[in-house]
Amino acid sequence: MISAGLMNTLQVTVLVLVAAGATVVVRTRTRVRQVLALSVYGLLLAILFLVVQAPDVTLSELTVGAIALPIILLLAIAKVSKPDRKRER
């Protein structure tokens, strides 16, 4: 069993990571990179839900936030992106 102090430290650390991740997503200006950052952010959120003891929400967030949403966004970007790929890369 993890002690309460360690758990608090863990929760604060993950909260800070989530805040940092959200900032990175907003600050990323390239679309594909932004989606990848969003995927990592989904993973961080999943970890946050795990450390606040909500394992079922963790699974939902992991599947939807880190996998399904980025895939759908990537496909949509691939569909609409025009040949001006120099900016993209």
Next chain:
Amino acid sequence: MTPRQRLWLFAVAAAGLVVCYLWAFTGLPGFGSYPGPYGQEILRVAVQQTNATGVVSAINFEYRGFDTVGEEFILFAAAAGMSVVLRKLREERETEPADEAGSRTVPPSSSAVRVAALLLVGPTAVLGWWLASHAQSNPSGGFQGGVILASAFLLIYLAGEFLSFRRLSPDALLDAVEALGAGGFVAIGLAAIAMNLPYLDNYLPLGTIPGAVSSSGTIALISFFVGIEVAAAFVLIVGELLDQTLLRSA
């Protein structure tokens, strides 16, 4: 307004926001405190009443099963709407699909990606199936299991096997499985009415061992139906998008 004045205005507003925000924080209940009566009550009675140790599933598929029907049909409607919007229109049959990025050289998937993706297909499918069928004993459920099951199909695509992906998931089959999943959930509820019980009442035997896979009556069955519905809906949505992206002529 000069940029300098605007900055001052922002500084005043931001300071006000910070003060109000901190003030609001002092009134928050303590971390993890839960004043509502229902959570404690359900924790006390759920396992005895349903024989499901996955109490979240017991709540989702039993205590508030009616809400979950609605939630499931959100996804159902989304997948159906996607199929309708992205369908092949009558006049589109005539026109050749135009690649908007024709000059793009598509790099082939690296061997490492292909091997890793193919290796993960089996374990991912098993994990998804396990999650969808163990809602009654673990923190899992049809929704999570269904999406993971769908990502097993996506791994086949990621391995560079687009044609295998489409062959394994023909639209007609996906439509049928999705309808079966969504309809199965509703039918379980209607069967209860036919037995003169409330809608979605748990009329199946609950089993004797709490948390066993065969326990919890309709909860396990509903989770199974939700699982196949969600998996089919996600494969359908991604398949439609892939068709659009890769401009496959059907």
